[in-house]
Amino acid sequence: xxxxxxxxxxxxxxxxxxxxxxxxxxxxxxxxxxxxxxxxxxxxxxxxxxxxxxxxxxxxxxxxxxxxxxxxxxxxxxxxxxxxxxxxxxxxxxxxxxxxxxxxxxxxxxxxxxxxxxxxxxxxxxxxxxxxxxxxxxxxxxxxxxxxxxxxxxxxxxxxxxxxxxxxxxxxxxxxxxxxxxxxxxxxxxxxxxxxxxxxxxxxxxxxxxxxxxxxxxxxxxxxxxxxxxxxxxxxxxxxxxxxxxxxxxxxxxxxxxxxxxxxxxxxxxxxxxxxxxxxxxxxxxxxxxxxxxxxxxxxxxxxxxxxxxxxxxxx
Amino acid sequence: xxxxxxxxxxxxxxxxxxxxxxxxxxxxxxxxxxxxxxxxxxxxxxxxxxxxxxxxxxxxxxxxxxxxxxxxxxxxxxxxxxxxxxxxxxxxxxxxxxxxxxxxxxxxxxxxxxxxxxxxxxxxxxxxxxxxxxxxxxxxxxxxxxxxxxxxxxxxxxxxxxxxxxxxxxxxxxxxxxxxxxxxxxxxxxxxxxxxxxxxxxxxxxxxxxxxxxxxxxxxxxxxxxxxxxxxxxxxxxxxxxxxxxxxxxxxxxxxxxxxxxxxxxxxxxxxxxxxxxxxxxxxxxxxxxxxxxxxxxxxxxxxxxxxxxxxxxxxxxxxxxxxxxxxxxxxxxxxxxxxxxxxxxxxxxxxxxxxxxxxxxxxxxxxxxxxxxxxxxxxxxxxxxxxxxxxxxxxxxxxxxxxxxxxxxxxxxxxxxxxxxxxxxxx
Numbered sequence: 001x002x003x004x005x006x007x008x009x010x011x012x013x014x015x016x017x018x019x020x021x022x023x024x025x026x027x028x029x030x031x032x033x034x035x036x037x038x039x040x041x042x043x044x045x046x047x048x049x050x051x052x053x054x055x056x057x058x059x060x061x062x063x064x065x066x067x068x069x070x071x072x073x074x075x076x077x078x079x080x081x082x083x084x085x086x087x088x089x090x091x092x093x094x095x096x097x098x099x100x101x102x103x104x105x106x107x108x109x110x111x112x113x114x115x116x117x118x119x120x121x122x123x124x125x126x127x128x129x130x131x132x133x134x135x136x137x138x139x140x141x142x143x144x145x146x147x148x149x150x151x152x153x154x155x156x157x158x159x160x161x162x163x164x165x166x167x168x169x170x171x172x173x174x175x176x177x178x179x180x181x182x183x184x185x186x187x188x189x190x191x192x193x194x195x196x197x198x199x200x201x202x203x204x205x206x207x208x209x210x211x212x213x214x215x216x217x218x219x220x221x222x223x224x225x226x227x228x229x230x231x232x233x234x235x236x237x238x239x240x241x242x243x244x245x246x247x248x249x250x251x252x253x254x255x256x257x258x259x260x261x262x263x264x265x266x267x268x269x270x271x272x273x274x275x276x277x278x279x280x281x282x283x284x285x286x287x288x289x290x291x292x293x294x295x296x297x298x299x300x301x302x303x304x305x306x307x308x309x310x311x312x313x314x315x316x
Numbered sequence: 317x318x319x320x321x322x323x324x325x326x327x328x329x330x331x332x333x334x335x336x337x338x339x340x341x342x343x344x345x346x347x348x349x350x351x352x353x354x355x356x357x358x359x360x361x362x363x364x365x366x367x368x369x370x371x372x373x374x375x376x377x378x379x380x381x382x383x384x385x386x387x388x389x390x391x392x393x394x395x396x397x398x399x400x401x402x403x404x405x406x407x408x409x410x411x412x413x414x415x416x417x418x419x420x421x422x423x424x425x426x427x428x429x430x431x432x433x434x435x436x437x438x439x440x441x442x443x444x445x446x447x448x449x450x451x452x453x454x455x456x457x458x459x460x461x462x463x464x465x466x467x468x469x470x471x472x473x474x475x476x477x478x479x480x481x482x483x484x485x486x487x488x489x490x491x492x493x494x495x496x497x498x499x500x501x502x503x504x505x506x507x508x509x510x511x512x513x514x515x516x517x518x519x520x521x522x523x524x525x526x527x528x529x530x531x532x533x534x535x536x537x538x539x540x541x542x543x544x545x546x547x548x549x550x551x552x553x554x555x556x557x558x559x560x561x562x563x564x565x566x567x568x569x570x571x572x573x574x575x576x577x578x579x580x581x582x583x584x585x586x587x588x589x590x591x592x593x594x595x596x597x598x599x600x601x602x603x604x605x606x607x608x609x610x611x612x613x614x615x616x617x618x619x620x621x622x623x624x625x626x627x628x629x630x631x632x633x634x635x636x637x638x639x640x641x642x643x644x645x646x647x648x649x650x651x652x653x654x655x656x657x658x659x660x661x662x663x664x665x666x667x668x669x670x671x672x673x674x675x676x677x678x679x680x681x682x683x684x685x686x687x688x689x690x691x692x693x694x695x696x697x698x699x700x701x702x703x704x705x706x707x708x709x710x711x712x713x714x715x716x717x718x719x720x721x722x723x724x725x726x727x728x729x730x731x732x733x734x735x736x737x738x739x740x741x742x743x744x
Contacts, residue, residue: 012516090634112518113588113636134518134637169518197515 003301007119007126010135011176021307023145025297026290028310032069033292034200043072048102051077051093052129054110058264059129059139059286063106064202066295075102095191104303107131112169118134133167139263140173142294144181147218147288152276155182158255160212161203162244163222163271165194166233170174170263175201188212192233209244213253219248220261221271237270241310247273251281259283319343324472325658329371329686330669334404340369342692345734349688364696365395366728368664370411371672371684372404372435372693375645377469377494377548377572377620380406380437382428383421384413389625389713390423392432394645396711397623399739401645402728404693405436405676405683406623408656409469410447410501417442419461426462428551435731436693438464438681443482445495445625447471454513459489464679467494469548470595472530474500476537492570492679494546496523496696497530497555498596507636509582509597517585519635522597524552531555535562535584538569546678547571549622551596553606573607575644575651579602580718590631590638591718594624602669608660611670618675621648643717646710650724653699658725692735701727711741 510521
């Protein structure tokens with residue numbers, strides 16, 4: 001099984017085998033994260049540009065960290081300080097970055113489809129770090145990686161994704177990854193944020209929290225993006241919490257071994273009780289750590305390496 | 317001017333229910349029943365064997381961008397695109413810079429038409445000042461200046477009260493009101509049809525309900541006031557149903573459909589290609605079929621292109637940020653022939669009707685007929701000629717077409733306006 005992709009744009013287009021290759025590579029890289037010397041020379045001499053045209057802390061730091069662990073040089077390109085503020089088009093920005101001899105671009109953009117657009121323009125690999133409400137493939141990969149660490153195979157497992165699905169790229173990437181891996185996905189939340197049309201992606205849609213959480217092996221909470229929805233999709237954060245917020249009672253409906261996940265940033269007291277976020281079943285911080293390993297794997301493979309090369313490359 | 321003698325064409329003139337091989341004659345820019353022997357000897361003869369001779373095509377919805385947006389298109393280039401597409405009469409929308417909401421701007425447009433245009437370009441004026449939906453434009457002055465209809469195309473009048481007064485007022489001048497039916501409160505930030513595809517692509521959806529609501533409103537206001545409202549580029553199956561019932565009840569509403577809404581669906585957006593981004597957006601296969609059914613039974617009166625040029629650098633952007641609209645004039649006939657004649661079994665004469673007599677009838681224009689005495693506006697086309705459209709080699713100033721590089725069948729050979737050949741475009 002060889003890795004052939006240069007870009008990572010969506011999970012939708014990945015095969016199950018490609019997802020497994022990324023996970024296997026991430027697994028090998030994860031081992032070095034706990035060593036005293038946390039760096040391998042795999043991408044030494046390569047320059048990766050983090051083109052973040054939308055605010056991000058976690059994803060950006062994880063990509064930064066991943067690139068540095070692989071010994072790549074990292075250049076950050078901020079929307080706020082860049083020429084995009086002066087009216088430069090994305091095409092021109094990207095072509096300039098390529099002309100500066102960057103070897104890879106990681107892009108975060110508020111407009112869906114932007115990474116695909118870039119990948120058609122540029123000769124260098126393009127990694128999608130989240131595009132609008134479309135996809136956030138590395139998040140879907142790290143989430144499923146984390147689930148596998150806790151549950152083993154995801155075949156037949158029940159995963160509930162709770163919250164704002166409509167505007168969520170994390171939800172879409174997870175739906176694609178999980179259905180490919182054989183898990184049963186239930187989307188739950190207010191009818192205005194979880195439209196029935198999501199069934200066409202292979203997920204179930206529910207507005208009843210109890211039945212959706214019953215026997216779930218994983219509950220993944222999504223942040224309520226109040227800033228995106230205006231005030232039309234639900235009455236108030238308070239009402240959201242009272243109907244869909246995860247609290248102790250509701251968490252008891254889950255399978256006893258179930259894990260609680262959240263891609264962050266969390267709104268304590270809104271979608272999740274503080275106690276649960278910090279509790280035994282929460283794997284929220286593991287997700288963050290795994291995010292580095294998974295992104296190392298993605299950068300490594302898209303730079304032209306094979307999963308089996310990873311053993312050699314993890315020698316410090 | 318030499319008399320014109322088009323020989324042995326398949327002459328399709330829906331107004332006269334004519335569809336037979338024969339000749340078409342013109343003298344001094346007007347069609348005549350026959351030429352005198354002397355005229356025959358002097359006539360310019362066009363051998364049209366194997367070609368269809370139809371009335372010059374009529375498009376009641378184009379954007380020629382002049383004044384103010386001449387980087388996208390001008391009356392000169394737009395009229396060349398029209399000529400290349402077989403169109404001899406087009407109606408241009410008032411969303412120019414400044415908007416055509418006053419007699420001076422209309423005069424400016426008409427001057428440019430007289431100076432630069434190869435075809436007949438008829439202006440429309442705005443319903444409201446600046447198309448802002450707040451105050452009625454000077455509709456009487458616009459009429460006197462020469463508009464054939466009023467419309468806030470693209471900026472649908474949201475206030476029901478203002479729309480009611482606008483149509484009542486325009487009715488006094490016999491001016492039809494053309495409406496781009498869109499409830500803007502439901503389409504904030506929307507860039508494509510709301511449905512399964514928008515969910516998959518993570519793009520903001522424009523629900524067909526936002527069109528259906530305004531179509532319903534317009535039916536109600538038209539029934540209430542007796543004023544004529546023309547619904548532009550219908551894209552939704554439910555809108556077709558609403559119109560069908562309204563027409564059965566005798567309400568004075570008319571409607572148009574674009575080539576792209578009958579040819580394409582929102583599946584085409586999978587690659588986020590901005591040449592498939594327009595407003596109203598491409599919708600579902602069910603909508604597409606319903607519009608074709610509406611054209612078949614007369615619920616939808618005609619084809620109109622919504623020819624909307626934008627420069628390559630404006631369109632070459634993230635999907636969310638690219639402007640709405642695509643070119644239409646140079647591909648319309650081939651696309652419509654493909655969808656309606658070859659794939660939906662419409663008669664060729666029916667399609668000619670939908671692109672000539674019917675659109676002219678919607679706005680009461682003197683066009684769309686080959687009757688003796690009428691202006692000699694003629695389109696000669698080969699319905700079976702295969703060709704490849706290349707937007708950059710076309711006549712429009714812009715290249716934003718989803719059909720660029722695509723194989724098409726059905727090609728305009730000659731376009732004649734007032735007895736003069738305007739396509740192939742004559743050397744200056």
